[in-house]
Amino acid sequence: MKAVVITTPGGPEVLKLQEVEDPEVKDDDVLIKVEATALNRADTLQRQGKYPPPKGESEYPGLECSGTILSLGKNVSRWKVGDQVCALISGGGYAEKVAVPAGQVLPIPPGVSLKDAASFPEVACTVWSTVFMTSKLSSGETFLIHGGSSGIGTFAIQIAKYFGVKVFVTAGKLRFSYMCNQCC
Numbered sequence: 350m351k352a353v354v355i356t357t358p359g360g361p362e363v364l365k366l367q368e369v370e371d372p373e374v375k376d377d378d379v380l381i382k383v384e385a386t387a388l389n390r391a392d393t394l395q396r397q398g399k400y401p402p403p404k405g406e407s408e409y410p411g412l413e414c415s416g417t418i419l420s421l422g423k424n425v426s427r428w429k430v431g432d433q434v435c436a437l438i439s440g441g442g443y444a445e446k447v448a449v450p451a452g453q454v455l456p457i458p459p460g461v462s463l464k465d466a467a468s469f470p471e472v473a474c475t476v477w478s479t480v481f482m483t484s485k486l487s488s489g490e491t492f493l494i495h496g497g498s499s500g501i502g503t504f505a506i507q508i509a510k511y512f513g514v515k516v517f518v519t520a521g522k523l524r525f526s527y528m529c530n531q532c533c
């Protein structure tokens with residue numbers, strides 16, 4: 350398969366499209382044919398040599414992706430070949446195929462295209478784990494979001510409102526008017 354390889358730490362010019370080995374599919378993994386991936390700040394830090402992937406994980410960048418399931422590890426029953434999904438990954442999204450533990454795979458949200466869904470898992474898992482799992486925000490409570498026009502902020506506003514939370518935000522003036530057109 351082809352993957353975007355960090356040939357040496359540096360600027361964007363060190364990223365090269367190269368022929369590499371297909372990923373190994375472990376028993377708990379699904380193999381995804383990648384439709385799209387996303388750009389996170391961590392990818393640029395990894396490219397500069399400042400954010401190595403966890404030991405044993407793909408060395409290629411790309412922390413989230415969307416695509417179609419090509420094959421399943423023998424322990425996987427939640428998904429089937431051909432399912433369209435998105436996934437939070439430890440690396441390897443900048444490739445034609447990526448192997449992902451099945452527990453890190455999500456369905457495509459209704460009304461979201463397969464391509465756009467590639468930018469969903471990082472922000473969704475970050476907001477869900479911090480705001481709802483750790484802080485246990487619940488219906489009827491009030492939620493102050495600093496940086497409300499950010500990627501994290503706009504997602505947090507929408508999901509908190511969905512759960513019946515009263516939301517206040519702080520944001521820079523220009524970006525705040527952008528946010529109001531998109532989210533409020």
Ligand SMILES: NC(=O)c1ccc[n+]([C@@H]2O[C@H](COP(=O)([O-])OP(=O)(O)OC[C@H]3O[C@@H](n4cnc5c(N)ncnc54)[C@H](OP(=O)(O)O)[C@@H]3O)[C@@H](O)[C@H]2O)c1
Pocket residue numbers: 390471472473475495496497498499500501502519520521522524525
């Ligand atoms: N996006 C993800 O999936 C993700 C996942 C894990 C962790 N994170 C972390 O979460 C944080 C936000 O990420 P993001 O993707 O949402 O970033 P982003 O879309 O680039 O937004 C950054 C926000 O920071 C605000 N900001 C910048 N300088 C500020 C300052 N001096 N005082 C107050 N606000 C300031 C900006 O608000 P104004 O324009 O209104 O000033 C902007 O809304 C980052 O630390 C990121 O590393 C993000």
